[in-house]
Amino acid sequence: MNARILLVEDEKAIQLALSGLLRRQGYEVEVAGTGEDAFGRLDAGAFDLVLTDLALGRGASGMDVLRRAKELRPETVVVMITAHGSERVAVEAMKAGADDYVPKPFDNDEIRLVVHRALERTRLQRENRLLLEQVQRQYGFENLIGTGPAMRGVFETLQKVAETDLTVLVRGESGTGKELVAQALHNRSPRRNRPFVAVNCAAISAELVESELFGHEKGAFTGADARRQGRFEAADGGTIFLDEIGDMAPETQAKVLRVLQERCFERVGGTSPIQVDVRVVAATHRNLEEGVEAGSFRKDLYYRLKVVEIDLPPLRERREDVPALAQRFLEAVTERLGRDKKRIAEAAMARLMRHDWPGNVRELQNALEQAVVLTAGPEIGESDLNLTEKPGVAGDDGADVAGLGFGDAKKRTVERFERSYLLTALRRNRGNISRTAESIGMVRQSLQQKIRELDLRSEDWNKRDS
Numbered sequence: 112m113n114a115r116i117l118l119v120e121d122e123k124a125i126q127l128a129l130s131g132l133l134r135r136q137g138y139e140v141e142v143a144g145t146g147e148d149a150f151g152r153l154d155a156g157a158f159d160l161v162l163t164d165l166a167l168g169r170g171a172s173g174m175d176v177l178r179r180a181k182e183l184r185p186e187t188v189v190v191m192i193t194a195h196g197s198e199r200v201a202v203e204a205m206k207a208g209a210d211d212y213v214p215k216p217f218d219n220d221e222i223r224l225v226v227h228r229a230l231e232r233t234r235l236q237r238e239n240r241l242l243l244e245q246v247q248r249q250y251g252f253e254n255l256i257g258t259g260p261a262m263r264g265v266f267e268t269l270q271k272v273a274e275t276d277l278t279v280l281v282r283g284e285s286g287t288g289k290e291l292v293a294q295a296l297h298n299r300s301p302r303r304n305r306p307f308v309a310v311n312c313a314a315i316s317a318e319l320v321e322s323e324l325f326g327h328e329k330g331a332f333t334g335a336d337a338r339r340q341g342r343f344e345a346a347d348g349g350t351i352f353l354d355e356i357g358d359m360a361p362e363t364q365a366k367v368l369r370v371l372q373e374r375c376f377e378r379v380g381g382t383s384p385i386q387v388d389v390r391v392v393a394a395t396h397r398n399l400e401e402g403v404e405a406g407s408f409r410k411d412l413y414y415r416l417k418v419v420e421i422d423l424p425p426l427r428e429r430r431e432d433v434p435a436l437a438q439r440f441l442e443a444v445t446e447r448l449g450r451d452k453k454r455i456a457e458a459a460m461a462r463l464m465r466h467d468w469p470g471n472v473r474e475l476q477n478a479l480e481q482a483v484v485l486t487a488g489p490e491i492g493e494s495d496l497n498l499t500e501k502p503g504v505a506g507d508d509g510a511d512v513a514g515l516g517f518g519d520a521k522k523r524t525v526e527r528f529e530r531s532y533l534l535t536a537l538r539r540n541r542g543n544i545s546r547t548a549e550s551i552g553m554v555r556q557s558l559q560q561k562i563r564e565l566d567l568r569s570e571d572w573n574k575r576d577s
C-alpha cells in the first residue's frame with residue numbers, strides 16, 4: 112500500500128510543485144492550504160507522513176499542525192519545511208516532536224530523500240512495535256496462567272511492583288514459572304522497551320561469572336584479548352534477571368551487593384567505576400535462609416534482594432490451574448506442530464489433576480507435548496499420558512500396596528496420605544505449627560502429635576526441591 116502524505120503549504124506554487132513531485136513518487140497526497148484545513152484532514156483520517164510548512168500565513172502555524180498530528184497519532188511522521196535561516200525554529204520543532212526538517216530553498220532530490228528516509232524509519236518502528244506486541248503476548252502477564260487463589264496473590268504482587276524499580280526475589284521450585292514472572296515484571300515496567308538480560312548464575316563457572324556479569328578489560332586475565340562488555344552494562348536502562356542466584360559464589364555476591372547499593376561496579380581488571388541504571392530481579396529454587404545460616408549466602412545481599420518476594424507455589428499445591436495450563440499447552444503444541452486440534456479426555460484430565468508434578472509447570476508442558484506427538488486421533492486418553500508417579504503421593508490407586516491385606520494396605524496408604532498432606536501444609540506455612548494447624552482445621556496439639564507419630568522433621572518441610 113502506498114504511503115499517505117498530507118502536505119500543508121499556503122503558497123500555491125510550492126503546493127503544486129511538491130504535490131506533483133510526491134505523487135510521481137507513488138505517494139498518495141492530500142493538500143491543505145491552511146493549518147485549520149490540515150486539522151480537519153488529520154481528524155478525518157490517518158496519514159503516514161505530514162509535510163508541513165512552518166509558516167502558514169495567518170492562523171494556525173506549522174507548529175500547531177505538528178502538535179495536533181502527534182497528539183492524534185504519535186506514530187505519524189512529521190517533516191517541517193522551514194524558511195531559510197530559521198534553524199533555531201527548526202530545532203524547536205524537532206524538540207516538539209518533528210521527525211525531520213528541510214530548509215528552503217530545497218531541490219527535488221532533497222525532498223525525495225527526506226520523505227523516503229522518514230517513512231522508512233516509521234516502517235521499522237512499526238515492525239518493532241509489532242514484534243514487541245508479539246513478545247508481550249508470549250510472555251505478558253496474561254500468559255501467566257493462574258486461576259486459583261494461589262496465583263491470584265502472585266498476580267496482585269506483580270501488578271503492584273511491576274512499575275517500580277524495586278528489587279524482586281522470585282522463589283519457587285524448578286519449573287514453577289520464575290523466569291516467566293521475571294519477564295512479566297519487565298514487560299509491565301516502564302523499562303519494557305529496553306533490554307531484558309537473563310543470566311543463569313548456576314550455568315557459568317565461578318571463574319567466568321564475574322567477567323560475564325561485569326565485563327573485563329583487555330589483558331585482565333589470560334585469554335582476555337579484548338575489552339568485553341558485561342551483562343550489567345548490556346542491561347543498562349532495562350532489567351537484569353539473575354537466575355539461580357543461590358548458586359552464586361560469595362565473592363561475586365559481594366559485587367552484586369555493591370551494584371544493588373550503589374548502582375556501580377568495575378570491569379574485571381578495570382579501575383574506573385561504571386554506573387548503570389538496572390532493575391534487578393533474582394530467582395532461586397534454593398532455600399536462601401539455610402544458605403545464610405550455613406554462611407554460603409551473604410545476609411546483607413539476602414536482605415537487599417528480598418525487598419519484594421514473589422513465592423511461586425508448586426503445581427501440586429494449585430491443582431486447580433492444571434486444566435487451564437493443559438489446555439493452553441495443548442493448543443500451543445498442536446499449533447506449533449501443525450497438528451489437527453485435539454481434546455483431552457475426561458479420564459486423562461483427571462489423571463493430570465491427580466499427578467504430583469515434581470517438575471511443576473514445565474513437566475506438565477512436556478507431558479502434553481509428548482501426548483500430542485504420540486496421539487494419532489483427536490482425543491488424548493489416559494493411556495496416552497506417560498506419567499510416572501512417585502510412590503507415596505496422595506491420591507494413588509493403591510497398586511503398590513496390592514500385595515498387602517486390606518487392613519495393612521489401608522494403614523500404609525493413610526499414613527502416606529497424612530505425611531504428604533501435612534508436609535504440604537507445613538511447607539505452605541513455612542513450618543509455623545500454629546498457623547498450619549489453623550489452616551487445615553486441626554488442633555495444634557494433635558498436629559504436634561501427628562508430627563511426632565509420623566516422625567516428620569523440619570528438614571522435610573523446609574526442603575523446597577524434593
Ligand SMILES: Nc1ncnc2c1ncn2[C@@H]1O[C@H](COP(=O)(O)OP(=O)(O)OP(=O)(O)O)[C@@H](O)[C@H]1O
Nearest residue numbers: 254255256257284285286287288289290291472473
Ligand atoms: N503460570 C504459567 N502459565 C503458563 N505457562 C507457565 C506458567 N508457569 C510456567 N510456565 C511455563 O513453564 C515452563 C517453565 O517456566 P520457567 O522457565 O519460567 O520456570 P522456572 O521456575 O524458571 O524453572 P527453573 O527453575 O527450572 O529454571 C516455561 O515454558 C513457562 O512458559
Ligand SMILES: [Mg+2]
Nearest residue numbers: 286289290354
Ligand atoms: Mg528458570
